[in-house]
Amino acid sequence: MRRKQxxxxxxxxxxxxxxxxxxxxxxxxxxxxxxxxxxxTVKAVDKQSNKPSGVFTNNKGxxxxxxxxxNYDLVFSFIGYQNDTIKNLSINKATKWKSLPLTSxxxxxxxxxxxxxxxxxxxxxxxxxxxxxxxxxxxxxKGGTAVDILNKLPSVDLDADGNVSVRGTxxxxxxxxxxxxxxxxxxxxxxxxxxxxxxIDVITxxxxxxxxxxxxxxxNIETNKGTTDGFSISANGLLGGSPWGNITDKYSGxxxxxxxxxxxVNASYTKDQFSIYGGLFYNKKNVNGKRSGDARLLQSNGSxxxxxxxxxxxxxxEYYTAQLGTDYRFTDNTTLSASYFYGNxxxxxxxxxxxxxFYADENKDDITGIDRNENWIYNPNTDNRYGQFHSSDLHxxxxxxxTSKLDIDLLYEYSALSRDxxxxxxxxxxxxxxxxxxxxxFIQTDDTPLHAYRLSIDYEKEFDNKNQLTxxxxxxxxxxAGTFSxxxxxxxxQTWGDYSSLENGVDMNRDVYAFYADYRGKLGGFxxxxxxxxxxxxxxxxxxxxxxxxxxGRDTKDQYNTKKLDWFPSLHLNYSxxxxxxxxxxxxxxxxxxxxxxxxxxxxxxxxxVYVVGDPxxxxxxxxxxxxxxxxxxxxxxxxxxxxxxxxxxxxxxxNTVYEEENVLIRSYTNSGNTQALGAELxxxxxxxxxxxxxxxxxxxxxxxxxxxxxxxxxNQSTNWSMKGNLNLNITKTVKWSSDFNVxxxxxxxxxxxxxxxxxxxxLVYKPAKLKGWDFSVRALDIFSSNITGLSTRAxxxxxxxxxxxxxxxxxxxxxxxxxxxxxxxxxxxxSKTDSAFGKSQF
Numbered sequence: 001m002r003r004k005q006x007x008x009x010x011x012x013x014x015x016x017x018x019x020x021x022x023x024x025x026x027x028x029x030x031x032x033x034x035x036x037x038x039x040x041t042v043k044a045v046d047k048q049s050n051k052p053s054g055v056f057t058n059n060k061g062x063x064x065x066x067x068x069x070x071n072y073d074l075v076f077s078f079i080g081y082q083n084d085t086i087k088n089l090s091i092n093k094a095t096k097w098k099s100l101p102l103t104s105x106x107x108x109x110x111x112x113x114x115x116x117x118x119x120x121x122x123x124x125x126x127x128x129x130x131x132x133x134x135x136x137x138x139x140x141x142k143g144g145t146a147v148d149i150l151n152k153l154p155s156v157d158l159d160a161d162g163n164v165s166v167r168g169t170x171x172x173x174x175x176x177x178x179x180x181x182x183x184x185x186x187x188x189x190x191x192x193x194x195x196x197x198x199x200i201d202v203i204t205x206x207x208x209x210x211x212x213x214x215x216x217x218x219x220n221i222e223t224n225k226g227t228t229d230g231f232s233i234s235a236n237g238l239l240g241g242s243p244w245g246n247i248t249d250k251y252s253g254x255x256x257x258x259x260x261x262x263x264x265v266n267a268s269y270t271k272d273q274f275s276i277y278g279g280l281f282y283n284k285k286n287v288n289g290k291r292s293g294d295a296r297l298l299q300s301n302g303s304x305x306x307x308x309x310x311x312x313x314x315x316x317x318e319y320y321t322a323q324l325g326t327d328y329r330f331t332d333n334t335t336l337s338a339s340y341f342y343g344n345x346x347x348x349x350x351x352x353x354x355x356x357x358f359y360a361d362e363n364k365d366d367i368t369g370i371d372r373n374e375n376w377i378y379n380p381n382t383d384n385r386y387g388q389f390h391s392s393d394l395h396x397x398x399x400x401x402x403t404s405k406l407d408i409d410l411l412y413e414y415s416a417l418s419r420d421x422x423x424x425x426x427x428x429x430x431x432x433x434x435x436x437x438x439x440x441x442f443i444q445t446d447d448t449p450l451h452a453y454r455l456s457i458d459y460e461k462e463f464d465n466k467n468q469l470t471x472x473x474x475x476x477x478x479x480x481a482g483t484f485s486x487x488x489x490x491x492x493x494q495t496w497g498d499y500s501s502l503e504n505g506v507d508m509n510r511d512v513y514a515f516y517a518d519y520r521g522k523l524g525g526f527x528x529x530x531x532x533x534x535x536x537x538x539x540x541x542x543x544x545x546x547x548x549x550x551x552x553g554r555d556t557k558d559q560y561n562t563k564k565l566d567w568f569p570s571l572h573l574n575y576s577x578x579x580x581x582x583x584x585x586x587x588x589x590x591x592x593x594x595x596x597x598x599x600x601x602x603x604x605x606x607x608x609x610v611y612v613v614g615d616p617x618x619x620x621x622x623x624x625x626x627x628x629x630x631x632x633x634x635x636x637x638x639x640x641x642x643x644x645x646x647x648x649x650x651x652x653x654x655x656n657t658v659y660e661e662e663n664v665l666i667r668s669y670t671n672s673g674n675t676q677a678l679g680a681e682l683x684x685x686x687x688x689x690x691x692x693x694x695x696x697x698x699x700x701x702x703x704x705x706x707x708x709x710x711x712x713x714x715x716n717q718s719t720n721w722s723m724k725g726n727l728n729l730n731i732t733k734t735v736k737w738s739s740d741f742n743v744x745x746x747x748x749x750x751x752x753x754x755x756x757x758x759x760x761x762x763x764l765v766y767k768p769a770k771l772k773g774w775d776f777s778v779r780a781l782d783i784f785s786s787n788i789t790g791l792s793t794r795a796x797x798x799x800x801x802x803x804x805x806x807x808x809x810x811x812x813x814x815x816x817x818x819x820x821x822x823x824x825x826x827x828x829x830x831x832s833k834t835d836s837a838f839g840k841s842q843f
Contacts, residue, residue, distance in 0.1 A: 022091055023066040026100035028057050028076060035198070036061025037078060037105060038132065039125040041633075043579055044072040044089070054579045056127075064466065067091045074100075077635075081105040097402075124685050124695065126631050126640045128527060128574040128584050130203040130220075131683070135194065137695065137726055138740065142236075142777070142820065144262070145283060145319070146192040146221055149200060152740055154683055154697025154724050156202065156219075165216065166204065171592045171621075172216030176341070177223060179393055180211050182413050182452040182478055184595070185219070187387065191321045191343040193264045193281035195236050195822070198222045204644070205570070205586040205625050208516040208531025209458070209470060212568040215592045215623045215648060225268055225277045225325065232826045233267040240779075240818030245288055249312050249352045251435050252380050256314045258813050260285040278324035287315040289787075289812035291351065295609055295665065296362065297658050298803045303359045303370050305663050307609045309379075311353035313810065320344040333399040341391040348384035351607055354428055355379060376428040378435045379608040381421070388416045403462040408455075415450040423605050441489035442605045443496075448482035448596065467521035474514040482506045484602040505544035506600050506616075510593070512537050525577075531570035535591070538563050541599065541616055548601035549613055551657060551668050556601075560616050566591060584629045594618040594652060598669045609806075611659060611666040619671050622649045636687040644701070646677045653750035655709050657795055658804050665804060673707030673714070673750070692729040692736070698722060707750050711798035716748035736765040752806075755790035773824050782814030 028040045042063045043054035048070060057063045065074075074086040084105055091098070125132045133153055135141075141148040150156045157165050166172050174185045181188060201220035203210065210218055241259040248255050261284055268277035291313040296304040325339035358374040361367050391413045399405040421444045427436030458472040486502040489495070516533040539562040546558035570588035577583065600614040626645040632638065650671045659666040679701020686694045704717040726740040741760040746753055763779040794805040 022068065022095050022097070023064060024074065024089065024091075024098045024100050025062070025064040026103060028061045028063065028078075028103045028105060030081075031104035031106045037081075039127065040076055040078045040105070041579055043075045043077070045075065047071045047073060047088075052579065064097075066466070069093060069095075076103050076105060078105060124638070124640070124683050124697075126629065126638075126683070128529065128572050128586070129205075129207060130201045131640070133200045133202070135197045135200060137693065137728060138738075141194055142822075144194045144238075146189040146194060146197060146200075147186070149194050149197060150189065150219065151742065152724065152726060153200065153202065154722070155204070155681060155699055157722070157744060166202070166219070171214055173211055173214035173218045175210075175218055175220040176391075177339070178220060179395075179409065179411060179456075180454065181391060181411075182450065182454075182476075183389060183391075183415060184597075187345060188343075188389075189219075189221075190317065190347075191281075191319045191345060191389070192221060192223075193262075193266070193279060193283070193321065195234065195264055196223045196266050196279050196281065196323075198224045205572070205588045205627050206590075207529055207572065207588075208518050208533040208568065208570050209472065211474070211514070212533055212535055212566070212589075212591050213593060215590060215621060215646075217590075217625075223279075223323075224266060225275065225327075230827050231267075231269045232824070233265070234822065234824035235263075235265040236820065236822035237261075237263045238818055238820045240816055241286075242288070242813050242816050245813040247288075247312075251354075251378060252350075252352050254312075254314070254350065254352065256288045256312055257286050258288045258816055260816075260818070273329040274327070276324075276326045279322070281321045282319070284318045285316070287317075287812055289313050289315065289810060291353065291808065291810050293353075293609075293806065293808045295806040296804065297663060297665070298801070299359065301370060303367050304362055306356075306358050306360060306364060308356040309353045309609070311351060313349060313351045313353075315347070315349040317347040318345070335397045337393075337395040337397070339393045341389070343387070343389040345387040345389070346384070348382065350380065350382045353379045353381075353607065354430075355608055356430070376430040377439075377608060378426040378428040379424070380426075381423040381607045383606065384420045386418045386420075390414045405460050407458040407460075409458075411452075411454040411456075413450070413452040417450065418445070418447045420445050421604055421606065423607060425608060438491060440491070443487045443489075444485065444602070444604050446482060446484045446600075446602055448480055448600075450478065450480045452476065452478040465521070467519065470518040470520075472514075472516050474516070475512070476514075477509075477511050479509045480506070480596050481508075482596065482600055482602075484600070486603060501545070501547065502549060502603050503545065504548055504601055506541060506596070508539070508541040508596055508599075510537065510539045525575050527574040527576075529570070529572040531572075531588075533568040533570070534565065535568065536563075536565045537593070537620075539593075543601065543616060548616075549603045550601065550615065551613065551659070551666055552615065552617075552670065554617060556616075562619075564620075580633050582631045584631070585627065586629075587624075587626045590623040590625060592621040592623065592648075592652075594620070594669070598652070609664050611664060613666065613668050615668050615670055618652060618669060619650060621651050621671070623647065624649075636689065638685045640683045642681045642683075644677070644679060644681065646675075648675045651675050651707070653705075653707055653709070655795075656751060656793055656804070656806070657710055665806065670709075672709055673705065675706075676704045677701050677720075679720075690730065692727070694728075695726045697724045703747055705748060705750050709751060710795065712796040712800065714750055716750070718746065718748040718753070720747045721745045734767050734769055736767075738763045738765065749791075749793075751795055752791065752793040755792075757789060758784075758786050760784055760786075775822055777820045779818040779820065781816040781818065782812075785814040787812040787814050 028037045030037055038057055038061055040057040041054055042065055043052050044065055044067055045052050055063055055065050069091050072089045074089050076084040084103055135149050138149055138152045141152055155166055173180055174188050199222045204217040206218050239261050246257040264281040266279035293309040295307045299305055321343045323341045327337045329335045355377040358372050359370055366372055393411045396408045423442040425440040426438050429436055454476040456474045460470045462468045483505045484503055486499045487496045488499055490497050512535055514535045518529055518531045520529045541560045543558050546556050548556055568589045572586040574584040598614050599616050599618050601616055604612045606612055624647045628643045630641045651673050652669055653672050654669055656665055656667045681699040683697045700721045703720050707714040723743045729737045731737055739762040743758040746756045760783050761781045762783055763777050765777040767775040789810045792807045795803055797803050
């Protein structure tokens with residue numbers, strides 16, 4: 001029996017190799033925009049047997065379909081587009097691979113009375129490797145940034161501090177046009193104009209070709225470029241706010257508002273072998289909000305020290321960005337590309353909190369024999385972050401033949417990052433509602449410039465059986481030198497004190513040398529990708545002041561070195577049941593190396609009740625990821641169901657404890673346990689013909705945290721769920737209504753819980769028929785005024801006694817009203833015979 005199975009396998013593999021010698025290949029584009037179309041169904045129907053066979057176009061719109069000798073009708077179909085057919089296609093004995101002319105699909109139109117409604121492609125497309133989202137569908141995010149668009153996608157969330165997370169983790173890699181970056185993901189995403197984004201790929205189980213860094217996987221941002229000969233330009237402007245919520249803080253005199261405005265322009269030009277594209281973007285957004293908090297700290301006499309806080313908490317974000325790129329095709333086989341990105345960031349927040357502090361029991365009642373000692377404090381503080389970012393890239397692509405190619409990419413990044421934190425305390429007369437004398441004044445600053453280089457050499461070889469082997473060498477070098485200053489004002493003589501013991505500097509070099517191999521192939525109805533990646537890390541971190549402040553009681557030193565080789569296997573399988581149904585499975589191992597901001601032993605006093613300090617001893621986290629997917633694609637509906645498991649070992653948690661000397665909380669980061677998530681995610685995209693389209697996504701999973709935090713064993717778990725939806729309805733030919741919602745359940749953390757969150761937005765879009773290229777929109781964000789984030793934190797000593805509890809709620813003003821106008825012009829040049837010949841020979 002065993003021999004028969006082996007023989008059958010050999011015969012199937014041999015047949016696959018022989019049949020691979022014949023077939024057709026080509027390229028599919030959008031007839032109007034000239035953009036390539038991935039995931040198009042290419043179906044060949046044998047005219048004699050009426051038996052169909054088919055494939056999907058890849059990410060570049062290319063397809064290769066193996067066929068036996070015979071006559072075929074070739075049908076191209078895609079949700080939201082009109083079908084296209086090539087009749088009577090002949091494959092004979094002399095045929096090897098027949099290159100077909102460019103296929104251009106027209107967007108489908110449907111009649112609605114006297115009005116023609118134009119259909120569109122599906123919001124999400126799923127492949128063996130990733131999910132790709134069409135960003136044009138999310139009207140309420142236009143005029144914003146990549147963060148605003150990502151917050152509409154399932155499994156992607158935005159927390160109260162603007163950090164983006166994927167399936168509950170903020171640690172993921174951002175790729176820009178297929179290239180990684182060392183910038184902090186949330187910072188970079190906040191600087192990319194939403195109108196410049198063509199699509200977003202969410203890759204939760206990356207192949208070996210991608211960096212192994214990042215627990216949450218990879219988010220790839222594809223920006224708009226010139227895709228066909230012609231010229232295009234687009235410009236937009238946005239103005240908004242909530243003037244009904246504008247106030248002046250009565251203690252500081254600070255004007256609080258939600259005013260926001262942005263403007264941007266993007267342009268591209270393509271002619272024959274040359275293309276150039278670029279854009280400018282400016283975005284300023286104020287967010288008006290409040291914070292309330294209740295913290296209690298256990299005292300040695302059995303009482304609790306309570307800190308009850310409430311006050312205004314405004315935030316602000318301001319970004320300038322510019323990008324420029326060019327491609328030049330020297331020959332049909334050789335292309336050189338170059339790009340440059342510049343970003344300038346200023347963001348921060350202020351807090352104007354009034355604290356009621358006192359000693360009482362857990363329920364805030366007086367304790368006999370213990371003085372309540374009630375004291376009121378006014379604590380205004382401001383935290384500003386600044387950054388300038390430069391990124392330049394040079395890419396060479398060369399095809400040695402139709403079956404082999406080489407890609408060489410060199411990336412350089414420079415980031416100048418700094419931070420200023422100003423924290424003051426004043427006496428507060430609660431009966432008179434007046435601010436008194438200053439009692440404390442702290443100032444902390446840091447400066448952390450980053451330099452990074454990355455080289456990528458990738459070689460791809462296609463064999464006679466159409467299987468592919470890709471190998472690569474990807475070294476990267478990163479260095480960060482940081483300084484930290486801590487000053488406290490002597491109130492009595494108005495002089496700044498010497499706190500050199502708390503001042504510090506760090507110098508970190510992290511070099512990673514990566515080798516990988518990916519093997520892609522087909523066996524019967526199966527497609528597979530086998531991958532293996534090796535990464536060797538050489539990291540050195542030097543600390544100027546080894547006697548730094550730490551909360552873990554560990555010995556400190558002036559240098560921490562790590563040298564480690566890790567292996568990261570990956571596997572992707574896909575089986576096509578038929579042209580509409582497929583099953584896939586994927587698994588990978590990944591790593592998350594801690595960021596310097598979590599490792600630097602810099603002591604920040606963020607506000608009255610909390611200190612924050614990093615931990616230089618942090619180690620990498622390791623993730624095992626497994627997914628199983630079922631995909632169904634109908635004529636106007638696509639459904640993708642994903643079951644997933646994510647397990648993180650040596651997980652890093654943000655942990656809190658009590659700093660008894662000053663009766664405040666102090667937090668840091670440490671490797672202290674493991675996390676697990678097991679559940680499912682469902683995405684549905686429906687194109688409703690003349691009516692519009694609907695996208696729904698949701699997830700349901702069990703989340704579990706096991707941790708040892710300051711000697712106490714934490715074991716927390718919750719059933720988490722989320723739902724997101726986006727609806728576009730065509731009211732008339734020129735008017736469209738769009739609405740979206742986001743609901744996220746409560747979830748446990750290592751030391752507490754985050755509360756349920758929900759938000760909804762709506763927009764009305766008008767595209768006047770007599771003003772071609774123009775569109776106008778009015779949008780209402782947070783229409784239910786529900787932008788409220790609640791969280792609770794607690795800690796226990798080794799005996800299980802609770803030593804502190806903190807309950808916090810952040811609320812941001814809503815609803816927000818925005819007005820937006822945009823203009824786009826596309827001029828497509830008439831294609832020359834030379835260009836057509838290139839297209840045929842290239843594909």
